[in-house]
Amino acid sequence: MRARVAELHAAGMGRNAIASELGLGTSTITRIAKALGLDFSRAQTAVAVAARVRxxxxxxxxxxxxxxxxxxxxxxxxxxxxxxxxxxxxxxxxxxxxxxxxxxxxxxxxxxxxxxxxxxxxxxxxxxxxxxxxxxxxxxxxxxxxxxxxxxxxx
Missing domain, CATH: 1.10.287 (Helix Hairpins)
Structure with a gap:
């Protein structure tokens, strides 16, 4: 589960999107992300979204x-x-x-x-x-x- 969260995060998905994809609550995703040292800053998401748009x-x-x-x-x-x-x-x-x-x-x-x-x-x-x-x-x-x-x- 942790690996999948990391993978989806790296793909630029936000906390809510990951929670929805995995059928988990956002608090669970937050806890896993924190344990993995992942951040859901808007700047990182914006870069991933821009890459996807391109x-x-x-x-x-x-x-x-x-x-x-x-x-x-x-x-x-x-x-x-x-x-x-x-x-x-x-x-x-x-x-x-x-x-x-x-x-x-x-x-x-x-x-x-x-x-x-x-x-x-x-x-x-x-x-x-x-x-x-x-x-x-x-x-x-x-x-x-x-x-x-x-x-x-x-x-």
């Missing part, structure tokens, strides 16, 4: 790239000169077939798949876009404050 941001960026690749692959398939599909023959057996056109039902399905991938990618990009906007606003505020601090040449 990791999730990187994972979202990877997923966005994969969604764009999927959309591109399906668009390439839709726009290719030939279209490979399976055609069901007599007795229900399917046979690979190459057509010189995209059947309407496949066209609709590919367009829907492309649209879904692009929409999902855009939504994921927006999650991290808010931080970029906040960073830009912060930069502009700092520049504005710095410009106000510069004495005017006419004074």
């Amino acid at each position: 990791t999730l941001k990187e994972r979202r960026a990877d997923i966005v790239a994969r969604l764009y690749a999927r959309a591109e692959a399906n668009l390439d398939r839709l726009e290719a000169g030939t279209f490979r599909t399976l055609v069901r023959g007599e007795g229900g057996a399917e046979h690979p077939t190459t057509l010189d056109f995209v059947p309407p039902e496949h066209d609709r399905a590919l367009v829907a798949t492309i649209s879904t991938a692009l929409t999902a990618a855009a939504k994921l990009e927006l999650q991290d876009g808010d931080q970029k906007a906040d960073d830009a606003k912060s930069l502009l505020r700092s520049l504005g404050a710095a410009l106000q601090a510069v004495p005017d040449g006419d004074e």
